[in-house]
Amino acid sequence: MLKFLICSFALVLLYPTAIDLYLVGLPQISADLSATESQLHIAFSIYLAGMATTMLLAGKLSDSLGRKPMAIAGATIFVGASLMGGAAEQVSTFLAARFAQGIGAGSCYVVAFAILRDTLDDKRRAKVLSMINGITCIVPVIAPVVGHLIMLKFPWQSLFTTMAGMGVLVCLLSLLLLKETKATGEISKSISGSGPQSHHERFLSRFFVSRVIIASLSCTVILTYVNVSPMLMMGTLKLDRGGYSSVMAMTALVSMITSFSAPLALTFFRERTLIITSQSLFAIAAATLVLVSRYDVNTVGYFISFGLICAAFSIGFGVTMSQALSPYSQRAGVASSILGVSQVCTSAFYIWLMGIIGVSALYALIAILALTSIVCLALISWIPKPTSSPQYEESHYST
Structure with a gap:
């Protein structure tokens, strides 16, 4: 192993x-x-x-x-x-x-x-x-x-x-x-194409599509943060390159600590709880950014929101990917490729669109945080992870 x-x-x-x-x-x-x-x-x-x-x-x-x-x-x-x-x-x-x-x-x-x-x-x-x-x-x-x-x-x-x-x-x-x-x-x-379960492992099931969406939007959040962070920190917050590097190092540390803590958390909490926590933290990060930008709060508020973004992604991403791959034993390669393509394309499209329509770095980040938390919390509530057999799952969740 x-x-x-x-x-x-x-x-x-x-x-x-x-x-x-x-x-x-x-x-x-x-x-x-x-x-x-x-x-x-x-x-x-x-x-x-x-x-x-x-x-x-x-x-x-x-x-x-x-x-x-x-x-x-x-x-x-x-x-x-x-x-x-x-x-x-x-x-x-x-x-x-x-x-x-x-x-x-x-x-x-x-x-x-x-x-x-x-x-x-x-x-x-x-x-x-x-x-x-x-x-x-x-x-x-x-x-x-x-x-x-x-x-x-x-x-x-x-x-x-x-x-x-x-x-x-x-x-x-x-x-x-x-x-x-x-x-x-x-x-x-x-x-x-004659595997015993291959005809059950289809990619238009509601559960798989929902987890692809959750993983793709979450990935878009973190890549948007990475993309706009120089403009926010060195532009809006007036940090020099040393300050920017220090903040990025600290947020990366938050990601690492959270990621390595997630396996321990899975021994005490259900997967659903971790995913809901992840999306809730995205929502809190969006609200924090709105408040600190509107009321001109000091830079600590921005740093807290950046830490929340990294922690939220680290808590939920591994669990979401695991759930998405779970139904596929014969077609795991195609399933993982669909997830990868969706994440890359969704992130690239959103960042490109925000640049084309001229949305500021701050509001591009707030928008994707709010959109992701709302959509993903709804999907988690409406389409939970099935606990039944593959045959039932296919008939129950296929579109």
């Missing part, structure tokens, strides 16, 4: 590392490639686009060919794309490399969740997913520091060499340590 957990953690970590590690090198990348600031900002969206366009195919292939081949393929693509990014001499080549990195990272991300669905029961899976969320919260804090230390001695290309090294490590773990979690018989049945 430990081998599966190590491999799953490693597969997931490629995704945030490729986002955060190269950021400290952006000024040098811009100068060397004669790229504008807007072109390099597009690199973030292109990376997410690579993930989104690949996840469904990767999920389907992991169900038909197996988890291990897709993990190795995803890591190999990530290695090649990282080397390509480090060798880029034109901005078009750099952007193509970022897209390919998204393909590799997205494939590994999908496989990781499918492996956890294969190997863990509902309760243990919820605990492990919460721990994975805690570890991924460490990356945005550690990666820029590591990147800065690397660039004290080496050029920006070394950042992508480091990413390639991580990809090689993940590839070796997948090749040497990871055992196939989808049995050979299940793989053949998945290819033929």
Whole structure:
């Protein structure tokens, strides 16, 4: 079991590392490639686009060919794309490399969740997913520091060499340590579509759709917070870069503590209680932001709301993902890819829409907090987790 957990953690970590590690090198990348600031900002969206366009195919292939081949393929693509990014001499080549990195990272991300669905029961899976969320919260804090230390001695290309090294490590773990979690018989049945439960595992069930919505909106909240945080802290609150980094480090610490506490909380509280708590904290964070902005309260109120956002996401995300994957034994790869694509696309669309219509950073954050808490609390109340058999679940929850 430990081998599966190590491999799953490693597969997931490629995704945030490729986002955060190269950021400290952006000024040098811009100068060397004669790229504008807007072109390099597009690199973030292109990376997410690579993930989104690949996840469904990767999920389907992991169900038909197996988890291990897709993990190795995803890591190999990530290695090649990282080397390509480090060798880029034109901005078009750099952007193509970022897209390919998204393909590799997205494939590994999908496989990781499918492996956890294969190997863990509902309760243990919820605990492990919460721990994975805690570890991924460490990356945005550690990666820029590591990147800065690397660039004290080496050029920006070394950042992508480091990413390639991580990809090689993940590839070796997948090749040497990871055992196939989808049995050979299940793989053949998945290819033929004749598995004993495959006709029950449909994706238009009310329960699955509701958990996809909850997970996607929650992910949109945290990515909106990350996206608008520089404008709020360095613009509205007038913090310098050091102050901004300190606040982000503290909120990341809140995320880590909450994520690692969630498995313990699951031994005392029901999953439903944690999800409701998560969405309630989003609502409290929205109300706090409205009050501190309206009545010009000191900056402590903002920091409290930022901490509430990170804690709320960490409490509920792992449980929600675990519930969403729970009904799928034959099609866990496709289920995890649907979740991933929905999260990426929903977040990207909302952030893009707020920018297009000119909503301020503060009100974009308040709006998604309020929308998420209202919609998700309603879905949790109307569509609870079923406790009946798969056959009943399908007939009762299908649309």
